[in-house]
Amino acid sequence: MDDKYFSRRACWHTMEGQLVVHDTFSDQAPRMITMEPWYGVVFMSADGEHTVDEFVSNMAGQYEGGAPAGLREQIHEIIGTLIEEGILRLHDEREPLPAYFAEEYFEQDAEIRKQQMQADGLID
Numbered sequence: 001m002d003d004k005y006f007s008r009r010a011c012w013h014t015m016e017g018q019l020v021v022h023d024t025f026s027d028q029a030p031r032m033i034t035m036e037p038w039y040g041v042v043f044m045s046a047d048g049e050h051t052v053d054e055f056v057s058n059m060a061g062q063y064e065g066g067a068p069a070g071l072r073e074q075i076h077e078i079i080g081t082l083i084e085e086g087i088l089r090l091h092d093e094r095e096p097l098p099a100y101f102a103e104e105y106f107e108q109d110a111e112i113r114k115q116q117m118q119a120d121g122l123i124d
Contacts, residue, residue: 001076002056004090007048007097011113013105019043022105025122026086033087042078046088047102048095052079 011022019040021033035043045055056075060067082088096102098120100113117123 001079001090002053002072003051004092005048005051005094006046006055006079006088006090007095008043008046008087008101009089010087011100011105012043021087023085023087028086033085038074039078039082042075043082043088046082048091048097052076052090 009025011024013020013022019035021035021043023029023031023033041059042055050058052075056072059075060071079088079090083090098116099108100116114123
C-alpha cells in the first residue's frame, strides 16, 4: 500500500468543528459519517497527489523524538477501513481530486457539482 496514491471518494463538510462525509457512491450509500479525528486526518489528506508512504512520513515527522511504534500499521489500518467503507481508494498514478471531492460540499453550487459528476460518469 505504501507506494500507492490515495484519494477521497466522497463529498464532505464540517459541522461544529467535525468532519462529516456524505457517502453517495459506495455500496452502503446513502449515509453521512461523522469522522473520528484520526480518520478525518487520513480522509482529508487523501488528495490523490501523495502516496501512503509520503503521508506516513509526514505524520511521523510531527512527533518530537520520533514516531510512536506502530504508526505505519495504524495508518494502514485506517486507510484499509476507509477503503472498505467505500469512501477512499488507492491508485498507481497521481490523480488530482475533482472539485466535488476536493472542496467542501456547500462551497460550490449544487447544479455545478451535479454537472461535474455527470461529466465524470458518477451520476446519470
